[in-house]
Amino acid sequence: MMATTLAQAFADAARAMVSDHDVAGTVTALLADCAGLTSAEALGVLIRSDDSGELDLLAATSHQVAELELYQRQRDIGPGPDTIRTGAQLVAGSPRDLVDRWGDVGEAIVAAGFSGVHSSPLRWQDHTFGALNAFQRAPEHLDENALLVAQAFADLATIVIVNSTDLSRDGLDDRIKVALESRVVIEQAKGVLADRHDVDMATAYGLLARLAEREGSTLTSTATAIVRTASRHP
Numbered sequence: 001m002m003a004t005t006l007a008q009a010f011a012d013a014a015r016a017m018v019s020d021h022d023v024a025g026t027v028t029a030l031l032a033d034c035a036g037l038t039s040a041e042a043l044g045v046l047i048r049s050d051d052s053g054e055l056d057l058l059a060a061t062s063h064q065v066a067e068l069e070l071y072q073r074q075r076d077i078g079p080g081p082d083t084i085r086t087g088a089q090l091v092a093g094s095p096r097d098l099v100d101r102w103g104d105v106g107e108a109i110v111a112a113g114f115s116g117v118h119s120s121p122l123r124w125q126d127h128t129f130g131a132l133n134a135f136q137r138a139p140e141h142l143d144e145n146a147l148l149v150a151q152a153f154a155d156l157a158t159i160v161i162v163n164s165t166d167l168s169r170d171g172l173d174d175r176i177k178v179a180l181e182s183r184v185v186i187e188q189a190k191g192v193l194a195d196r197h198d199v200d201m202a203t204a205y206g207l208l209a210r211l212a213e214r215e216g217s218t219l220t221s222t223a224t225a226i227v228r229t230a231s232r233h234p
Helices: 006-017 023-037 063-075 079-086 095-111 144-162 169-197 201-215 219-232
Strands: 042-048 055-060 090-092 116-124 127-136
Touching: 006 023, 006 144, 023 042, 023 055, 023 127, 023 144, 023 169, 023 219, 042 063, 042 079, 042 169, 055 063, 055 079, 055 169, 063 079, 063 095, 063 127, 063 201, 079 090, 079 116, 079 127, 090 095, 095 116, 116 144, 127 144, 127 169, 144 169, 169 201, 169 219, 201 219
Parallel strands: none
Antiparallel strands: 042 055, 042 127, 090 116, 116 127
């Protein structure tokens, strides 16, 4: 269930972190809370691994945003890559601003129905390894408080991934790999459900999320079970 207050969102994330939590699933739930508590219509998180230097998608609140994040990954252009490079928050408040800054990527964001985006860095000590991108349908001015809330969610997502004050840079990269492996399984399960029920990927994601909630399981555990069953019974 979506948190109704910032305090509840933080409490839910903290409760997940003191258990054997599913990183991709916890961050996805955190993004849903952030969307409910800000003007963002949808959100996604991109992270960059030190080993490969490549961007990858960790979580998104919709299949549409997942595709936009993956397009940024492909081009290494957009609000996410820029925020990771600079380590600073970024705001693009109009369709023209989006296109002027990022060309084809900006056009794809506008074509998806979004008029603005703000991006907040995921930072561990002095290292920026990811970005939380919040997409808006209606352009509006973001005051200082809204940007503080967005950065607070980005910081909380960082803590969910890191979950240790003495984690080394190598240890952080290991956590990132585990999180991305979880995301791959989730995408595979969406494909299985889309084929099984003859639905699109966005609908398949909703089916997966509801199944996990009904079973009282994590998103990754449910996805893993679906993929294993499909591999045994094509």
